[in-house]
Every structure is written in C-alpha cells, then in structure tokens.
C-alpha cells in the first residue's frame with residue numbers, strides 16, 4: 001500500500017487517518033474521489049450483471065429509456081394534433097373547391113341558357 005507521506009503511514013498504522021495523510025476529523029477530497037470511483041465501478045458491474053440476468057431470462061437486456069418513451073409519446077401526441085389540424089384545413093379547402101366548381105358549373109349553365 002502506498003502512502004502520501006511518512007505522516008500518512010503513521011496515521012494509517014495507528015488507525016487515526018487515511019492514506020492521504022489526513023486525520024478522520026477532517027474532510028479528505030482524495031478519499032471521496034476514491035469512494036466515488038468505487039461506486040461508479042460497482043454500479044457499472046451491477047448494471048452489467050442485471051443486463052446479463054435479464055438476457056438469460058429472455059428479456060430485453062437493455063430496457064428502453066423510460067424518459068425517452070415519455071418524450072416520444074409527447075412528440076407523437078403533438079404530431080397527431082398537427083395532422084388533425086391539417087386534415088381540417090384540407091377539408092376546408094376541398095369544401096371551398098367543391099363550392100367553387102359548383103358555382104362555376106351553375107354560371108356555365110346560366111351562360112349556356114342565355115346563349116340558347
């Protein structure tokens with residue numbers, strides 16, 4: 001085991017401090033980093049074990065991101081609303097076209113009537 005200094009060795013051997021040379025009474029940033037790295041590595045290992053176990057059980061190993069699903073659902077809802085709006089718009093235009101053709105047809109008929 002490496003020690004930051006002779007003082008660190010003395011602290012560790014007397015169980016009064018950490019390998020970085022600080023007593024337990026004070027905060028040690030290096031100890032926190034060591035702990036966080038350990039937590040990080042353990043979390044990855046546990047996630048991999050869980051994924052392997054899920055695959056062995058015939059489940060999807062890497063479940064879809066729930067939040068991504070929720071976002072996708074919102075987007076789908078928005079697109080559906082936009083599509084419904086476009087359909088209403090298209091119907092209005094088709095109704096307008098239909099009325100216009102009817103009006104033109106009536107007008108043509110009226111002109112033909114005048115001509116005959």
Ligand SMILES: [Zn+2]
Pocket residue numbers: 018019020021022028029030031032
């Ligand atoms: Zn430390």
